Amino acid sequence: MKKNLILLLVMSLSAVMLLSGCGTKTDTGNPGAAGTNSGELETTGTASGDSETAETASEDSKAAGDTFKVGMEAGYAPFNWTQMDDSNGGVAIEGNAEYAGGYDVEIAKKIAEGLGKELVIVKTEWNGLVPALTSGKIDAIIAGMSPTADRKATIDFTDNYYKSDLVMVVKKGSKYEGAASIQDFKGAKITAQLNTFHYTVIDQIDGVKKKTAMDDFPAMRVAIESGIIDGYVSERPEGVSASAANENFAMVEFTDGFETSDDDTAIAVGIEKGSDLSAKINEILAGISEEERASIMDTAILNQPAAQ
Numbered sequence: 663m664k665k666n667l668i669l670l671l672v673m674s675l676s677a678v679m680l681l682s683g684c685g686t687k688t689d690t691g692n693p694g695a696a697g698t699n700s701g702e703l704e705t706t707g708t709a710s711g712d713s714e715t716a717e718t719a720s721e722d723s724k725a726a727g728d729t730f731k732v733g734m735e736a737g738y739a740p741f742n743w744t745q746m747d748d749s750n751g752g753v754a755i756e757g758n759a760e761y762a763g764g765y766d767v768e769i770a771k772k773i774a775e776g777l778g779k780e781l782v783i784v785k786t787e788w789n790g791l792v793p794a795l796t797s798g799k800i801d802a803i804i805a806g807m808s809p810t811a812d813r814k815a816t817i818d819f820t821d822n823y824y825k826s827d828l829v830m831v832v833k834k835g836s837k838y839e840g841a842a843s844i845q846d847f848k849g850a851k852i853t854a855q856l857n858t859f860h861y862t863v864i865d866q867i868d869g870v871k872k873k874t875a876m877d878d879f880p881a882m883r884v885a886i887e888s889g890i891i892d893g894y895v896s897e898r899p900e901g902v903s904a905s906a907a908n909e910n911f912a913m914v915e916f917t918d919g920f921e922t923s924d925d926d927t928a929i930a931v932g933i934e935k936g937s938d939l940s941a942k943i944n945e946i947l948a949g950i951s952e953e954e955r956a957s958i959m960d961t962a963i964l965n966q967p968a969a970q
Contacts, residue, residue: 729779730770730779731756731801732781732782733790733805737880739764740902740903740959742805745762746760747761748761753771753781756782765806765958769950773802776942786800787877788857804932807930809928809930810925819930820933820947823950823955826927827927828860829916830901831883833887833893836892839914844867844916847893850892851892852873853894855877855882855896856875861875863921863922863926893914
């Protein structure tokens with residue numbers, strides 16, 4: 663009887679241990695499985711996240727590669743100006759609600775189309791254009807910029823896309839309106855835009871009162887109207903623009919004008935040193951006839967905002 667009781671107790675304990683063992687295995691197994699599943703989900707999630715991030719990065723890279731970012735002042739009519747809508751072919755300016763229009767914009771459109779890229783206009787102060795190019799913020803400068811020797815030391819230029827003579831903008835009715843020679847401006851208060859060759863040629867006028875260079879053309883126009891200056895040097899399209907936009911201004915063309923080099927009066931696309939865009943842009947520019955270029959400029963002069 664005692665043996666039977668002991669045997670019964672042993673069997674009972676064995677059963678309990680067996681059940682306990684099964685329970686422990688099951689309890690341990692489930693969290694382990696859950697942990698494994700969680701780990702698998704986490705790994706899968708991370709892989710998915712990496713895939714999505716890589717895909718987004720690829721799309722961003724593709725988007726960046728599909729754009730042609732062009733820097734310009736958007737304040738040098740008729741070459742470029744700022745307007746509030748997309749009328750007359752205006753292109754949205756990156757980062758704000760404004761649009762850019764003008765001769766440079768139309769040339770930039772043709773280049774972007776030829777490159778198979780989307781044109782993006784980056785409005786940039788004149789003095790910031792070259793730094794923006796060399797830092798990679800923009801792909802090209804199309805801003806009525808001349809390929810001077812000083813600039814060529816820092817950036818490259820394409821073939822010319824415009825060439826123009828220098829003129830003087832004065833107040834209508836002033837004694838300088840009928841000038842035929844630059845020497846007729848002896849004693850006159852004359853200036854030009856900062857960091858342009860326009861400012862350097864003023865020294866060719868004997869006895870001129872060379873005033874401090876100014877940041878932009880709107881500022882010079884205000885200076886003429888207020889009597890701070892008697893005139894400023896510019897290229898012919900801007901002179902036509904100024905006199906067309908404001909009846910108080912007159913453009914003076916010379917029979918005995920400024921001595922300039924071809925690089926000074928020409929306008930080209932600024933690109934980064936060694937850029938592979940050079941050959942392709944030159945090919946595109948070669949496809950724009952002189953007649954078409956003249957037509958584009960005439961249209962730009964006609965469409966420019968009165969305030970520019």
